Amino acid sequence: IFRQLFPDEFQRDVRKYVNKVVSYVYPYVEITFHEYQPDSWFERSKAFVSIERYLSTNSSNRAKRLKANVVKDCESVVLSMDDYEEVTDEFRGIKIWWTSSKSIPKQQALFSYRGKAIAVKTRQRKLYTNNKSENWSGYRRTMWSHIIFEHPSTFDTLAMDPKKKKEILDDLMMFSKSKDYYKKVGKSWKRGYLLYGPPGTGKSSMIAAMANLLEYDIYDLELTSVKDNTDLRKLLIDTSSKSIIVIEDIDCSLDLTGQRKEKKEESKEEEKDPVKKAEEEKGKKNKGSEVTLSGLLNFIDGLWSACGSERLIVFTTNFVEKLDPALIRRGRMDKHIELSYCCFETFKVLAKNYLDLESHDLFSIISRLLEETKMTPADVAENLMPKSFEENAESCLNKLIQSLENAKEEARLKAVEDARIKAEEEAAKKIEENGEKVQESDAKLGDEEGKKTDKHTDVKENGVITA
Numbered sequence: 001i002f003r004q005l006f007p008d009e010f011q012r013d014v015r016k017y018v019n020k021v022v023s024y025v026y027p028y029v030e031i032t033f034h035e036y037q038p039d040s041w042f043e044r045s046k047a048f049v050s051i052e053r054y055l056s057t058n059s060s061n062r063a064k065r066l067k068a069n070v071v072k073d074c075e076s077v078v079l080s081m082d083d084y085e086e087v088t089d090e091f092r093g094i095k096i097w098w099t100s101s102k103s104i105p106k107q108q109a110l111f112s113y114r115g116k117a118i119a120v121k122t123r124q125r126k127l128y129t130n131n132k133s134e135n136w137s138g139y140r141r142t143m144w145s146h147i148i149f150e151h152p153s154t155f156d157t158l159a160m161d162p163k164k165k166k167e168i169l170d171d172l173m174m175f176s177k178s179k180d181y182y183k184k185v186g187k188s189w190k191r192g193y194l195l196y197g198p199p200g201t202g203k204s205s206m207i208a209a210m211a212n213l214l215e216y217d218i219y220d221l222e223l224t225s226v227k228d229n230t231d232l233r234k235l236l237i238d239t240s241s242k243s244i245i246v247i248e249d250i251d252c253s254l255d256l257t258g259q260r261k262e263k264k265e266e267s268k269e270e271e272k273d274p275v276k277k278a279e280e281e282k283g284k285k286n287k288g289s290e291v292t293l294s295g296l297l298n299f300i301d302g303l304w305s306a307c308g309s310e311r312l313i314v315f316t317t318n319f320v321e322k323l324d325p326a327l328i329r330r331g332r333m334d335k336h337i338e339l340s341y342c343c344f345e346t347f348k349v350l351a352k353n354y355l356d357l358e359s360h361d362l363f364s365i366i367s368r369l370l371e372e373t374k375m376t377p378a379d380v381a382e383n384l385m386p387k388s389f390e391e392n393a394e395s396c397l398n399k400l401i402q403s404l405e406n407a408k409e410e411a412r413l414k415a416v417e418d419a420r421i422k423a424e425e426e427a428a429k430k431i432e433e434n435g436e437k438v439q440e441s442d443a444k445l446g447d448e449e450g451k452k453t454d455k456h457t458d459v460k461e462n463g464v465i466t467a
């Protein structure tokens with residue numbers, strides 16, 4: 001009745017006043033720990049889980065009704081008190097009552113402007129991945145699922161040529177501060193990066209470092225789970241600003257590279273065997289995605305891509321030459337970054353990170369070997385990592401040298417083998433060519449002789465003697 005009769009503001013004032021009066025006589029402080037954070041519906045709060053673990057020893061002795069849970073990182077079952085049970089505890093002379101209860105979350109409270117600013121500053125960043133298009137309907141209609149993004153990679157731990165690293169760092173910082181500039185030149189505030197290079201050279205690590213540097217969320221887009229271009233657009237609209245949209249291994253994601261060629265070959269297609277054609281179409285359907293190259297191009301810089309701002313789009317690939325030039329032209333993929341095999345500069349960063357070493361006598365040998373051998377930073381890092389407590393920095397460096405020498409020897413043997421195969425192929429080709437020549441000359445000879453006999457027969461037939 002009170003709520004119905006009096007306006008909200010009045011109720012608020014009364015409640016504030018009542019709370020104040022009560023606080024004079026009520027000596028307790030109440031703290032609530034929510035099991036789930038308001039913005040993450042499938043990850044339990046760390047504080048809640050810790051309290052649950054702490055109470056499992058206390059509550060299982062005293063409470064009558066218990067709840068059993070299997071907690072992440074813990075193999076055994078954790079017993080905790082059931083809802084509305086109460087357990088008393090003492091901590092440094094202070095009495096504590098632990099109760100657990102259920103509450104249905106209210107609609108998210110309206111943030112004040114200041115609250116929002118703080119939330120943005122201290123917010124935890126998220127790593128999103130797209131759900132399969134078919135699962136978008138029904139209960140929990142979400143296109144993206146997320147977890148808290150906690151990748152330790154930073155530009156300090158990223159091993160690459162310092163000059164190149166600085167260039168990328170400057171580029172990113174410039175981008176994040178250029179809101180007005182982008183507006184002035186009439187471009188939507190986004191930037192595309194293409195990271196290419198062999199496996200294990202730090203492409204994914206660089207994306208994590210970018211997100212950590214700029215404090216952006218990551219949307220890891222799995223193209224094969226997207227039904228068609230319309231769904232791709234929907235996903236784009238559902239991403240937030242201050243984010244990195246990543247498509248890893250773009251060359252493998254879909255047959256985006258071949259589609260242009262396919263169109264050209266379409267006219268020829270009619271001539272194809274109908275059974276073969278049907279099989280191919282079935283194969284295409286089984287892939288489950290009808291996203292086309294033009295759909296993807298629109299996703300990157302079509303009109304829709306301008307909704308929302310401050311976004312990076314990053315593609316990674318192991319085979320840059322396989323990609324359609326339209327996909328990676330400047331303006332779409334503004335910056336092309338090659339991550340390559342480990343050079344000495346890269347090694348130095350890894351040695352500092354993995355072994356705390358700035359210099360060592362063995363560095364000169366490693367420098368020479370790295371020039372002669374191709375080894376990825378991932379492999380170098382793996383060698384530098386101590387595998388037992390007995391290993392020290394020097395033994396790890398020696399391990400790396402051994403590995404490099406092995407790789408060098410393998411490369412040498414492979415080169416010898418390749419040369420042998422090539423020589424054999426060439427010899428076979430030559431023999432074939434010679435064989436053809438012999439046949440040709442035989443044929444010529446045969447022809448001439450044939451002509452002679454023909455003449456002869458002609459002569460005979462004509463009855464004229466010329467010899």
Ligand SMILES: Nc1ncnc2c1ncn2[C@@H]1O[C@H](COP(=O)(O)OP(=O)(O)OP(=O)(O)O)[C@@H](O)[C@H]1O
Pocket residue numbers: 157158159160197198199200201202203204205206317318339377378379381
């Ligand atoms: N440049 C680098 N700096 C620091 N660590 C690196 C670097 N490159 C590789 N690593 C190490 O190797 C591991 C693999 O690297 P990463 O996943 O970034 O490679 P990638 O280029 O994304 O490979 P792929 O093409 O197979 O996806 C990382 O976890 C990291 O520890």
Ligand SMILES: [Mg+2]
Pocket residue numbers: 203204205248316
């Ligand atoms: Mg990767």
